Each structure stands twice: as C-alpha cells, then as structure tokens.
Amino acid sequence: MNTLKLRSLIEQFLIEDIGEQDVTTDLIFPDDTKGEIVFLAKEAGIFCGEKVIQTGFHVLNPQIDIQLFVKDGDPIEKGQRLAVVSGEISALLKGERVVLNLIQRMSGIATLTRKAVETLDSSYTRICDTRKTTPGLRMLEKYAVRTGGGYNHRYGLYDGVMIKDNHIAFAGSIKRAVELVREKLGHMVKVEVETESKEQVIEAVEAGADVIMFDNRTPDEIKELIQFVPDHIITEASGGIQLDNLADYRDSGVQYISLGFLTHSYKALDISVKVKIDE
Numbered sequence: 001m002n003t004l005k006l007r008s009l010i011e012q013f014l015i016e017d018i019g020e021q022d023v024t025t026d027l028i029f030p031d032d033t034k035g036e037i038v039f040l041a042k043e044a045g046i047f048c049g050e051k052v053i054q055t056g057f058h059v060l061n062p063q064i065d066i067q068l069f070v071k072d073g074d075p076i077e078k079g080q081r082l083a084v085v086s087g088e089i090s091a092l093l094k095g096e097r098v099v100l101n102l103i104q105r106m107s108g109i110a111t112l113t114r115k116a117v118e119t120l121d122s123s124y125t126r127i128c129d130t131r132k133t134t135p136g137l138r139m140l141e142k143y144a145v146r147t148g149g150g151y152n153h154r155y156g157l158y159d160g161v162m163i164k165d166n167h168i169a170f171a172g173s174i175k176r177a178v179e180l181v182r183e184k185l186g187h188m189v190k191v192e193v194e195t196e197s198k199e200q201v202i203e204a205v206e207a208g209a210d211v212i213m214f215d216n217r218t219p220d221e222i223k224e225l226i227q228f229v230p231d232h233i234i235t236e237a238s239g240g241i242q243l244d245n246l247a248d249y250r251d252s253g254v255q256y257i258s259l260g261f262l263t264h265s266y267k268a269l270d271i272s273v274k275v276k277i278d279e
Contacts, residue, residue: 113148
C-alpha cells in the first residue's frame with residue numbers, strides 16, 4: 001500500500017471530520033492531557049488496517065504510542081484486543097472515528113474475501129475484485145482484498161484495456177475494437193475482451209485478446225466456451241456469481257473469478273474503541 005497516498009487520504013478524511021476544530025474535545029481537554037484507548041474486536045473475522053491505525057494517529061501527533069497485537073490477515077476473535085494507543089487525549093479522540101471507520105470496512109472486506117476463497121476452495125482459480133469500489137477508498141479496499149487472500153483486477157481505466165459490450169457496440173465488432181486499441185497501445189498493457197457467446201469468444205481469440213472474460217455464463221457454459229481459448233490466453237468469469245453459487249465454478253477451468261460484491265456488498269466488521277482505565 002502506498003504510504004504517501006495513505007497519509008494524504010487520511011489527512012483529507014481528518015480535515016473533513018474535524019473542520020476548524022473539535023469543539024467538544026478542545027473545550028474539555030488541554031493539549032498536554034494524556035490517556036489510552038483500546039481497539040477491541042466485537043466479532044470474529046480477518047483483521048486489516050495496521051498502517052491505518054499507525055498513520056491515522058501519527059498524522060495528528062507523531063508522539064502517539066501505538067501497540068499493535070495483530071497483523072493484517074490475522075484471524076481475530078470476539079473480545080480480542082487489537083491495539084492500544086496512548087498519548088495526547090486530544091489526538092486520540094480526534095482520530096478514533098476516522099481510523100475506526102476505515103479498519104472496520106477493510107476488515108469486513110478481508111473477512112468476506114477470505115470466505116470467498118475458502119468457499120471456492122481451488123488451487124487453480126483465483127478470486128479477484130473489480131472496480132466496484134467506494135470512491136476515494138479504492139486503494140484501501142483493494143488492499144483489503146489482497147489481505148483476505150484475493151487478487152486485484154485492474155485498478156482503474158488507466159492500467160488495463162477491458163473491452164466491454166458497450167465498447168463493442170459502439171466500435172461495431174470485437175475485431176474492430178481490438179484493432180483500434182492495438183494501433184496505439186504500448187506492449188506493457190494487456191487487452192481483455194468481454195464475451196457472451198461462442199462466436200464472440202472465437203472472434204476475441206482471432207483478434208489477439210490477452211484475456212477473455214466469460215460474462216454472466218453458467219459453469220457448464222464456461223466449460224463449453226473455454227475449449228475455444230488457447231492456453232496462452234488468460235480466462236476469467238464474472239457476473240451473476242455470489243457466495244451461494246461460487247463453489248459451482250470450482251471446476252469450470254477459468255483462471256480468475258472477479259467478484260464485485262467483495263467491495264460493494266460487504267459488511268463492516270464490528271470493532272470498538274474503549275478508554276483504557278488502569279485498575
């Protein structure tokens with residue numbers, strides 16, 4: 001995860017939340033008042049967000065002390081202590097909500113991704129994400145997918161060509177769309193084509209696609225279509241695949257299954273922050 005970008009994102013999020021000042025905290029606690037807070041898991045899952053906790057509080061005060069008891073990708077249990085953060089109370093209270101919001105979401109995605117990987121239970125086919133991410137949080141959400149054991153599809157429109165049905169309709173054919181791209185595309189960028197039929201698969205292969213996606217096809221349909229794809233072309237399945245039917249695609253033969261629900265339909269993992277009281 002890009003540390004500079006992470007810091008920039010968190011600064012923006014903190015500015016959005018704090019604005020001119022935290023009127024509650026600033027009026028109650030002088031700057032030199034010290035305290036401790038504890039991050040606690042309220043349900044089991046996969047933890048994700050080490051750097052978020054570290055960066056989130058250090059942006060506010062580099063002197064904040066952070067003890068992390070888990071690493072990204074670790075399974076966590078209900079009631080488990082995840083971190084203790086100590087230092088200036090003002091910084092603790094101003095940072096806790098932004099940090100908590102992010103690690104709850106990232107841990108939720110990591111947990112769902114791990115469940116998808118375990119449900120598919122394949123040593124050949126990889127689970128990957130899509131561009132269906134929360135605006136502004138793509139880097140964090142895609143990192144969470146990797147933390148859960150998944151892989152990343154393209155990050156945006158800039159790092160991979162993906163010729164979809166609307167591109168094909170406007171261009172007139174798969175062949176023409178690929179030709180137009182190849183005329184100007186550098187050799188480092190792969191070309192993926194979305195297909196729905198035998199005719200489209202054959203056309204994509206003949207056009208020189210690097211990756212062929214079987215869009216909204218059943219496992220049996222994919223088994224038939226994949227016969228027309230040479231071994232050097234990467235295959236992917238997407239569309240209509242959920243946790244309840246994911247295992248059906250285990251033996252379909254595709255190398256990747258991209259799942260939009262990993263980043264648009266996850267449930268944030270329940271994590272809380274409590275003031276640590278010395279006994």
